[in-house]
Amino acid sequence: MKSLHVLVIFCLISVTALADIQTSNVYYTSGATVTNDVDLHNMDYTNCVDIYRNSISLSGAGENSSGSTDAKVSESASVTGSGVGPIGSNLDISAEKIQYAKGISAGLGLVEDSSKIGNVNEIKYSYLLSTGTEHANFFNKYASVDEKLISKENTYSAIFDATPTKLSLEGYGNRFSFEDKDSSLYYTLTVTQRDLWATTEAQLVATRINDVEVTPVIYAWNTSALSSGGDYATSHFDMAFIAGDRQVDAQITGRDSNGLVAYVPVDGTPWHVDPITDGSGSDDIQTIEDLITLIQQGVSNSGYMDWTLVPS
Amino acid sequence: MKNTKETGLLRRMKPIMIGLLLILLYTSACSTAKQGYQLNVRVNDSTGSSAWGYSTVTNTLSFKSLSEISGTGNSSKYVKVSDIGGMSLKDSGYTKQGRLITNNTMNVASTVNYIHIQETAHEDSTSTSYSAVINQSVPTVMYDADELYYRGEGMNSRNLYINGKDKIYTALSGTTLTKSLIFGSTSKEALIFADVTPHSVLENVLENRTTAFRIMSAADENTKFRFTTGDDVALEQEYVGAFQLSTKLIKGNVYHYQNDFGDVCSVCGETGYAWLPCCYEGWNDVGQSDQNDFGASAKQIFDCNTCRINP
Numbered sequence: 001m002k003s004l005h006v007l008v009i010f011c012l013i014s015v016t017a018l019a020d021i022q023t024s025n026v027y028y029t030s031g032a033t034v035t036n037d038v039d040l041h042n043m044d045y046t047n048c049v050d051i052y053r054n055s056i057s058l059s060g061a062g063e064n065s066s067g068s069t070d071a072k073v074s075e076s077a078s079v080t081g082s083g084v085g086p087i088g089s090n091l092d093i094s095a096e097k098i099q100y101a102k103g104i105s106a107g108l109g110l111v112e113d114s115s116k117i118g119n120v121n122e123i124k125y126s127y128l129l130s131t132g133t134e135h136a137n138f139f140n141k142y143a144s145v146d147e148k149l150i151s152k153e154n155t156y157s158a159i160f161d162a163t164p165t166k167l168s169l170e171g172y173g174n175r176f177s178f179e180d181k182d183s184s185l186y187y188t189l190t191v192t193q194r195d196l197w198a199t200t201e202a203q204l205v206a207t208r209i210n211d212v213e214v215t216p217v218i219y220a221w222n223t224s225a226l227s228s229g230g231d232y233a234t235s236h237f238d239m240a241f242i243a244g245d246r247q248v249d250a251q252i253t254g255r256d257s258n259g260l261v262a263y264v265p266v267d268g269t270p271w272h273v274d275p276i277t278d279g280s281g282s283d284d285i286q287t288i289e290d291l292i293t294l295i296q297q298g299v300s301n302s303g304y305m306d307w308t309l310v311p312s
Numbered sequence: 313m314k315n316t317k318e319t320g321l322l323r324r325m326k327p328i329m330i331g332l333l334l335i336l337l338y339t340s341a342c343s344t345a346k347q348g349y350q351l352n353v354r355v356n357d358s359t360g361s362s363a364w365g366y367s368t369v370t371n372t373l374s375f376k377s378l379s380e381i382s383g384t385g386n387s388s389k390y391v392k393v394s395d396i397g398g399m400s401l402k403d404s405g406y407t408k409q410g411r412l413i414t415n416n417t418m419n420v421a422s423t424v425n426y427i428h429i430q431e432t433a434h435e436d437s438t439s440t441s442y443s444a445v446i447n448q449s450v451p452t453v454m455y456d457a458d459e460l461y462y463r464g465e466g467m468n469s470r471n472l473y474i475n476g477k478d479k480i481y482t483a484l485s486g487t488t489l490t491k492s493l494i495f496g497s498t499s500k501e502a503l504i505f506a507d508v509t510p511h512s513v514l515e516n517v518l519e520n521r522t523t524a525f526r527i528m529s530a531a532d533e534n535t536k537f538r539f540t541t542g543d544d545v546a547l548e549q550e551y552v553g554a555f556q557l558s559t560k561l562i563k564g565n566v567y568h569y570q571n572d573f574g575d576v577c578s579v580c581g582e583t584g585y586a587w588l589p590c591c592y593e594g595w596n597d598v599g600q601s602d603q604n605d606f607g608a609s610a611k612q613i614f615d616c617n618t619c620r621i622n623p
Binding site: 020021022023024025026027028029030031033040041042043044045046047048049050051052053060065066067068 | 345346347348349351352353354355356369372423426429431433434435436440442
């Protein structure tokens with residue numbers, strides 16, 4: 001057991017040593033405290049903070065530095081204080097391409113959709129990655145949302161927002177590319193509302209199995225999560241794809257705290273779609289817009305999964 | 313044996329403890345009224361590692377304390393103000409049986425006008441760097457005046473004042489002891505620049521911060537006085553025996569930051585954008601009524617017309 005502890009500590013130190021620039025900042029204003037820890041590797045980064053007697057406003061952004069393909073960013077943020085919550089978030093991205101931005105507010109400010117001054121406590125992140133891994137987690141005192149993605153040769157962008165009474169996530173990913181590369185995605189979304197939870201897992205693997213000159217494989221997915229106070233939480237995931245020049249294996253599965261298990265396709269058998277026959281589809285499809293049109297016309301396999309959590 | 317000692321001590325203390333002074337002012341570091349920031353950064357690469365940190369923390373408050381004590385007996389005193397805009401004070405001591413007369417005036421005022429922080433970081437295969445620019449206005453004033461007279465079996469009195477990197481420490485002890493002490497400090501705007509690479513940390517702090525101190529004392533056993541400001545200035549004196557000490561010092565950092573607009577400083581008339589004012593603006597921000605409460609001696613310390621350092 002003792003050696004296990006030593007190993008864990010060693011691993012923690014090793015992980016910490018990977019980051020090349022680490023900041024650990026705390027900001028104080030009347031009634032609220034903001035913490036923000038940032039680890040960066042091969043990133044360009046800016047962060048601006050305004051502190052006044054009753055408010056804190058933070059905005060920052062980062063992207064992989066020019067020429068780098070192994071950028072990493074790890075961020076954690078929290079807002080605590082009297083009547084605040086707390087609210088918090090973690091975001092870890094390691095990818096060939098990273099872009100992200102953040103905004104944190106604490107203390108007094110103009111309340112949204114109102115001209116009144118009130119407590120404005122909020123953590124918001126937007127991010128984009130291509131080919132890499134991502135883990136986002138954010139929470140308030142009622143709920144939490146946890147998202148994980150392993151992306152290969154596709155792009156995903158999302159926005160999450162945490163306030164003391166609301167959590168939201170909107171994400172969109174796709175592969176619309178003529179590059180001749182295998183690709184895949186593994187995505188997990190877990191929403192917890194008080195003592196209830198629901199998890200959605202999706203995967204898609206596009207593999208070349210023969211040498212055909214046809215429309216490239218294309219796919220897109222949308223994801224969202226919402227928690228409103230202590231009342232309810234929802235999550236949504238949908239996915240659509242055209243196999244094109246590659247074999248596609250895909251599935252959406254889900255389970256919740258009540259023991260319910262669900263599949264898309266509903267029979268529990270994953271999609272297994274062979275490539276389009278050699279020669280077909282290549283004449284009319286010349287641009288990414290053409291590919292999008294195919295999906296809009298419904299020339300695709302698609303499915304979705306929704307969860308709703310209502311604590312009693 | 314232990315019980316015997318305690319019983320003896322209590323027996324001695326209780327009947328003769330005519331005057332007991334205990335003042336405790338402690339500003340909690342966990343107060344929800346805390347304002348400011350703490351920055352910590354570490355910059356690594358395969359060849360080196362550097363760390364840098366900076367903080368400014370205060371509480372928006374205005375605190376005044378006036379006390380007059382006189383009597384015969386034993387007494388103890390403990391006064392502490394912690395990290396208000398980079399200023400702290402501690403006043404402690406005790407007396408054995410004797411005659412004590414003391415007057416104390418303490419005033420602390422602080423607020424946050426604004427703090428703007430900008431951080432940038434960059435890393436690629438050839439370079440790793442972090443930089444920060446902090447522009448802040450945290451007007452803070454601390455004033456402490458202490459008059460003391462003691463005759464008796466023995467007294468120990470210590471004062472510690474901190475203002476940014478300035479530290480003043482005094483310690484007096486004796487059976488005959490008098491002390492007249494004034495400490496004043498102000499700060500307002502500051503500009504902080506930091507550039508951190510794996511092999512270097514460059515920090516440049518431009519702040520308008522003033523420390524003023526005067527002590528006149530007479531003690532017949534020990535007299536200590538020490539003033540340090542970062543690593544730049546150190547002044548230390550220690551006397552054993554019956555000595556009188558009269559020392560006055562004032563130290564100020566005053567910066568102009570030139571801009572391209574040729575603005576004229578409203579205080580001194582010099583050309584240059586004086587958003588880091590050339591004078592002790594912290595005192596002016598206290599307000600006329602509060603200035604009057606400080607008394608005329610405070611004006612002599614802070615008034616730049618009479619105590620100008622960087623003309």
